[in-house]
Amino acid sequence: MNTANDTFFGNQSTTLSDLLVEDSFADNSFDFTQTAEVDPMGVPYFELNSSVSAPTPIINEDIGEPALFKKMEKIIEAVDAYSWARGEMGGLDWGFPQYNEAFEGLNTGVTLFAGGSNVGKSGMLAEIGWKVAKANSFIDENHPKKAFVLYFSLDDSCNELIPRVIAIDQRIKINAVRFPKKYSHIGELMDKRAQGIQALKDSVAHFAMIDANEGQSIEHIEKTMMEYKDMLETHFPEEYTLVAIIDNFHDISVDKKGYTEENARIDHIAGELTNLATRFDSPIICSAEFRKINVFKRPQLDDIKSSGKAVYEAKAILLCHNDVGVKGEQAQVYWEVEEQGEIVKMPIFETQIAKNKFSSFKGRVLFRFTPEISSFDELPKEEARKYIQLIAS
Known part of the structure; x- marks a missing residue:
């Protein structure tokens, strides 16, 4: 059964927990680097890459903001549109x-x-x-x-x-x-x-x-x-x-x-x-x-x-x-x-x-x-x- 998270992102999207670095990566042998893939909200998501020795911040270069910030912004906009679409009765x-x-x-x-x-x-x-x-x-x-x-x-x-x-x-x-x-x-x-x-x-x-x-x-x-x-x-x-x-x-x-x-x-x-x-x-x-x-x-x-x-x-x-x-x-x-x-x-x-x-x-x-x-x-x-x-x- 889908979770409430699926309501916003769809089954194939990446959640915040997917992007957290586990303790096993504490040796800095892995980092997150941007891939070309895009989730259903239109926001890039990321995969592990072992080619770089130290973690680097994930930045959406087009807007100069972390991509997860942009994802939250899209959620807020979607909820606002949903609310306005409900009519006067609610x-x-x-x-x-x-x-x-x-x-x-x-x-x-x-x-x-x-x-x-x-x-x-x-x-x-x-x-x-x-x-x-x-x-x-x-x-x-x-x-x-x-x-x-x-x-x-x-x-x-x-x-x-x-x-x-x-x-x-x-x-x-x-x-x-x-x-x-x-x-x-x-x-x-x-x-x-x-x-x-x-x-x-x-x-x-x-x-x-x-x-x-x-x-x-x-x-x-x-x-x-x-x-x-x-x-x-x-x-x-x-x-x-x-x-x-x-x-x-x-x-x-x-x-x-x-x-x-x-x-x-x-x-x-x-x-x-x-x-x-x-x-x-x-x-x-x-x-x-x-x-x-x-x-x-x-x-x-x-x-x-x-x-x-x-x-x-x-x-x-x-x-x-x-x-x-x-x-x-x-x-x-x-x-x-x-x-x-x-x-x-x-x-x-x-x-x-x-x-x-x-x-x-x-x-x-x-x-x-x-x-x-x-x-x-x-x-x-x-x-x-x-x-x-x-x-x-």
């Missing part, structure tokens, strides 16, 4: 304005959505994947690159995931997509189902789903990301940012031997995902599980299962909670709908931004969650503030 468009504000857009690095079972993590990741693909399907002043979303579903098969995405797009019941014969007499539903299928077909240049039947290992994820990155750069150079969404982090396996112990496996995967994010300049979003906790309290960072390196490596962590999913009718944080003359409690999906290395924002972003259509509607800040006060009390 990163890609999340499709959720409050997440754009909280994280300065969707940026390179690993983000974890951690939560217990039955709170809606998988639904939220599917919504994010679809929104990111749609919101970044064109290039303009605020969207300097398109997004290609690779959705790895390690929990659900495509038979379950595709109906969910169609339901999200058309805001219809998931079961109307999953079981069309049962709902075939409802023309409006069938029309929307057909429109959703077509929308998904039209999105193949921005959105792809990979389920567990194709593989679950970190090596499989790396190989798949490489295949898509190579395809995008070959056919659409500099046009796309690859985004990986993985549901869920704790289901990722390791093909290599020696990772049978749970914590060692998790630590290895956390490090590898960080490397992949850096290597491909990609945002990587994962759901993550909690260990067994008291479900009646709001979660903390150390509630994340095998949390050590996973928490350390992540650039952002959102702790997810759904009072209705956890407590049912005893829930205190909810919104209401009327169904057949009865008031029904519906879940508020809470995301507490507990770690954020993208900006200084810490706080909560809340959503009205409608499970049967797997939709998440961002609550306006004023309305959310009332719920946040209720949570705090």
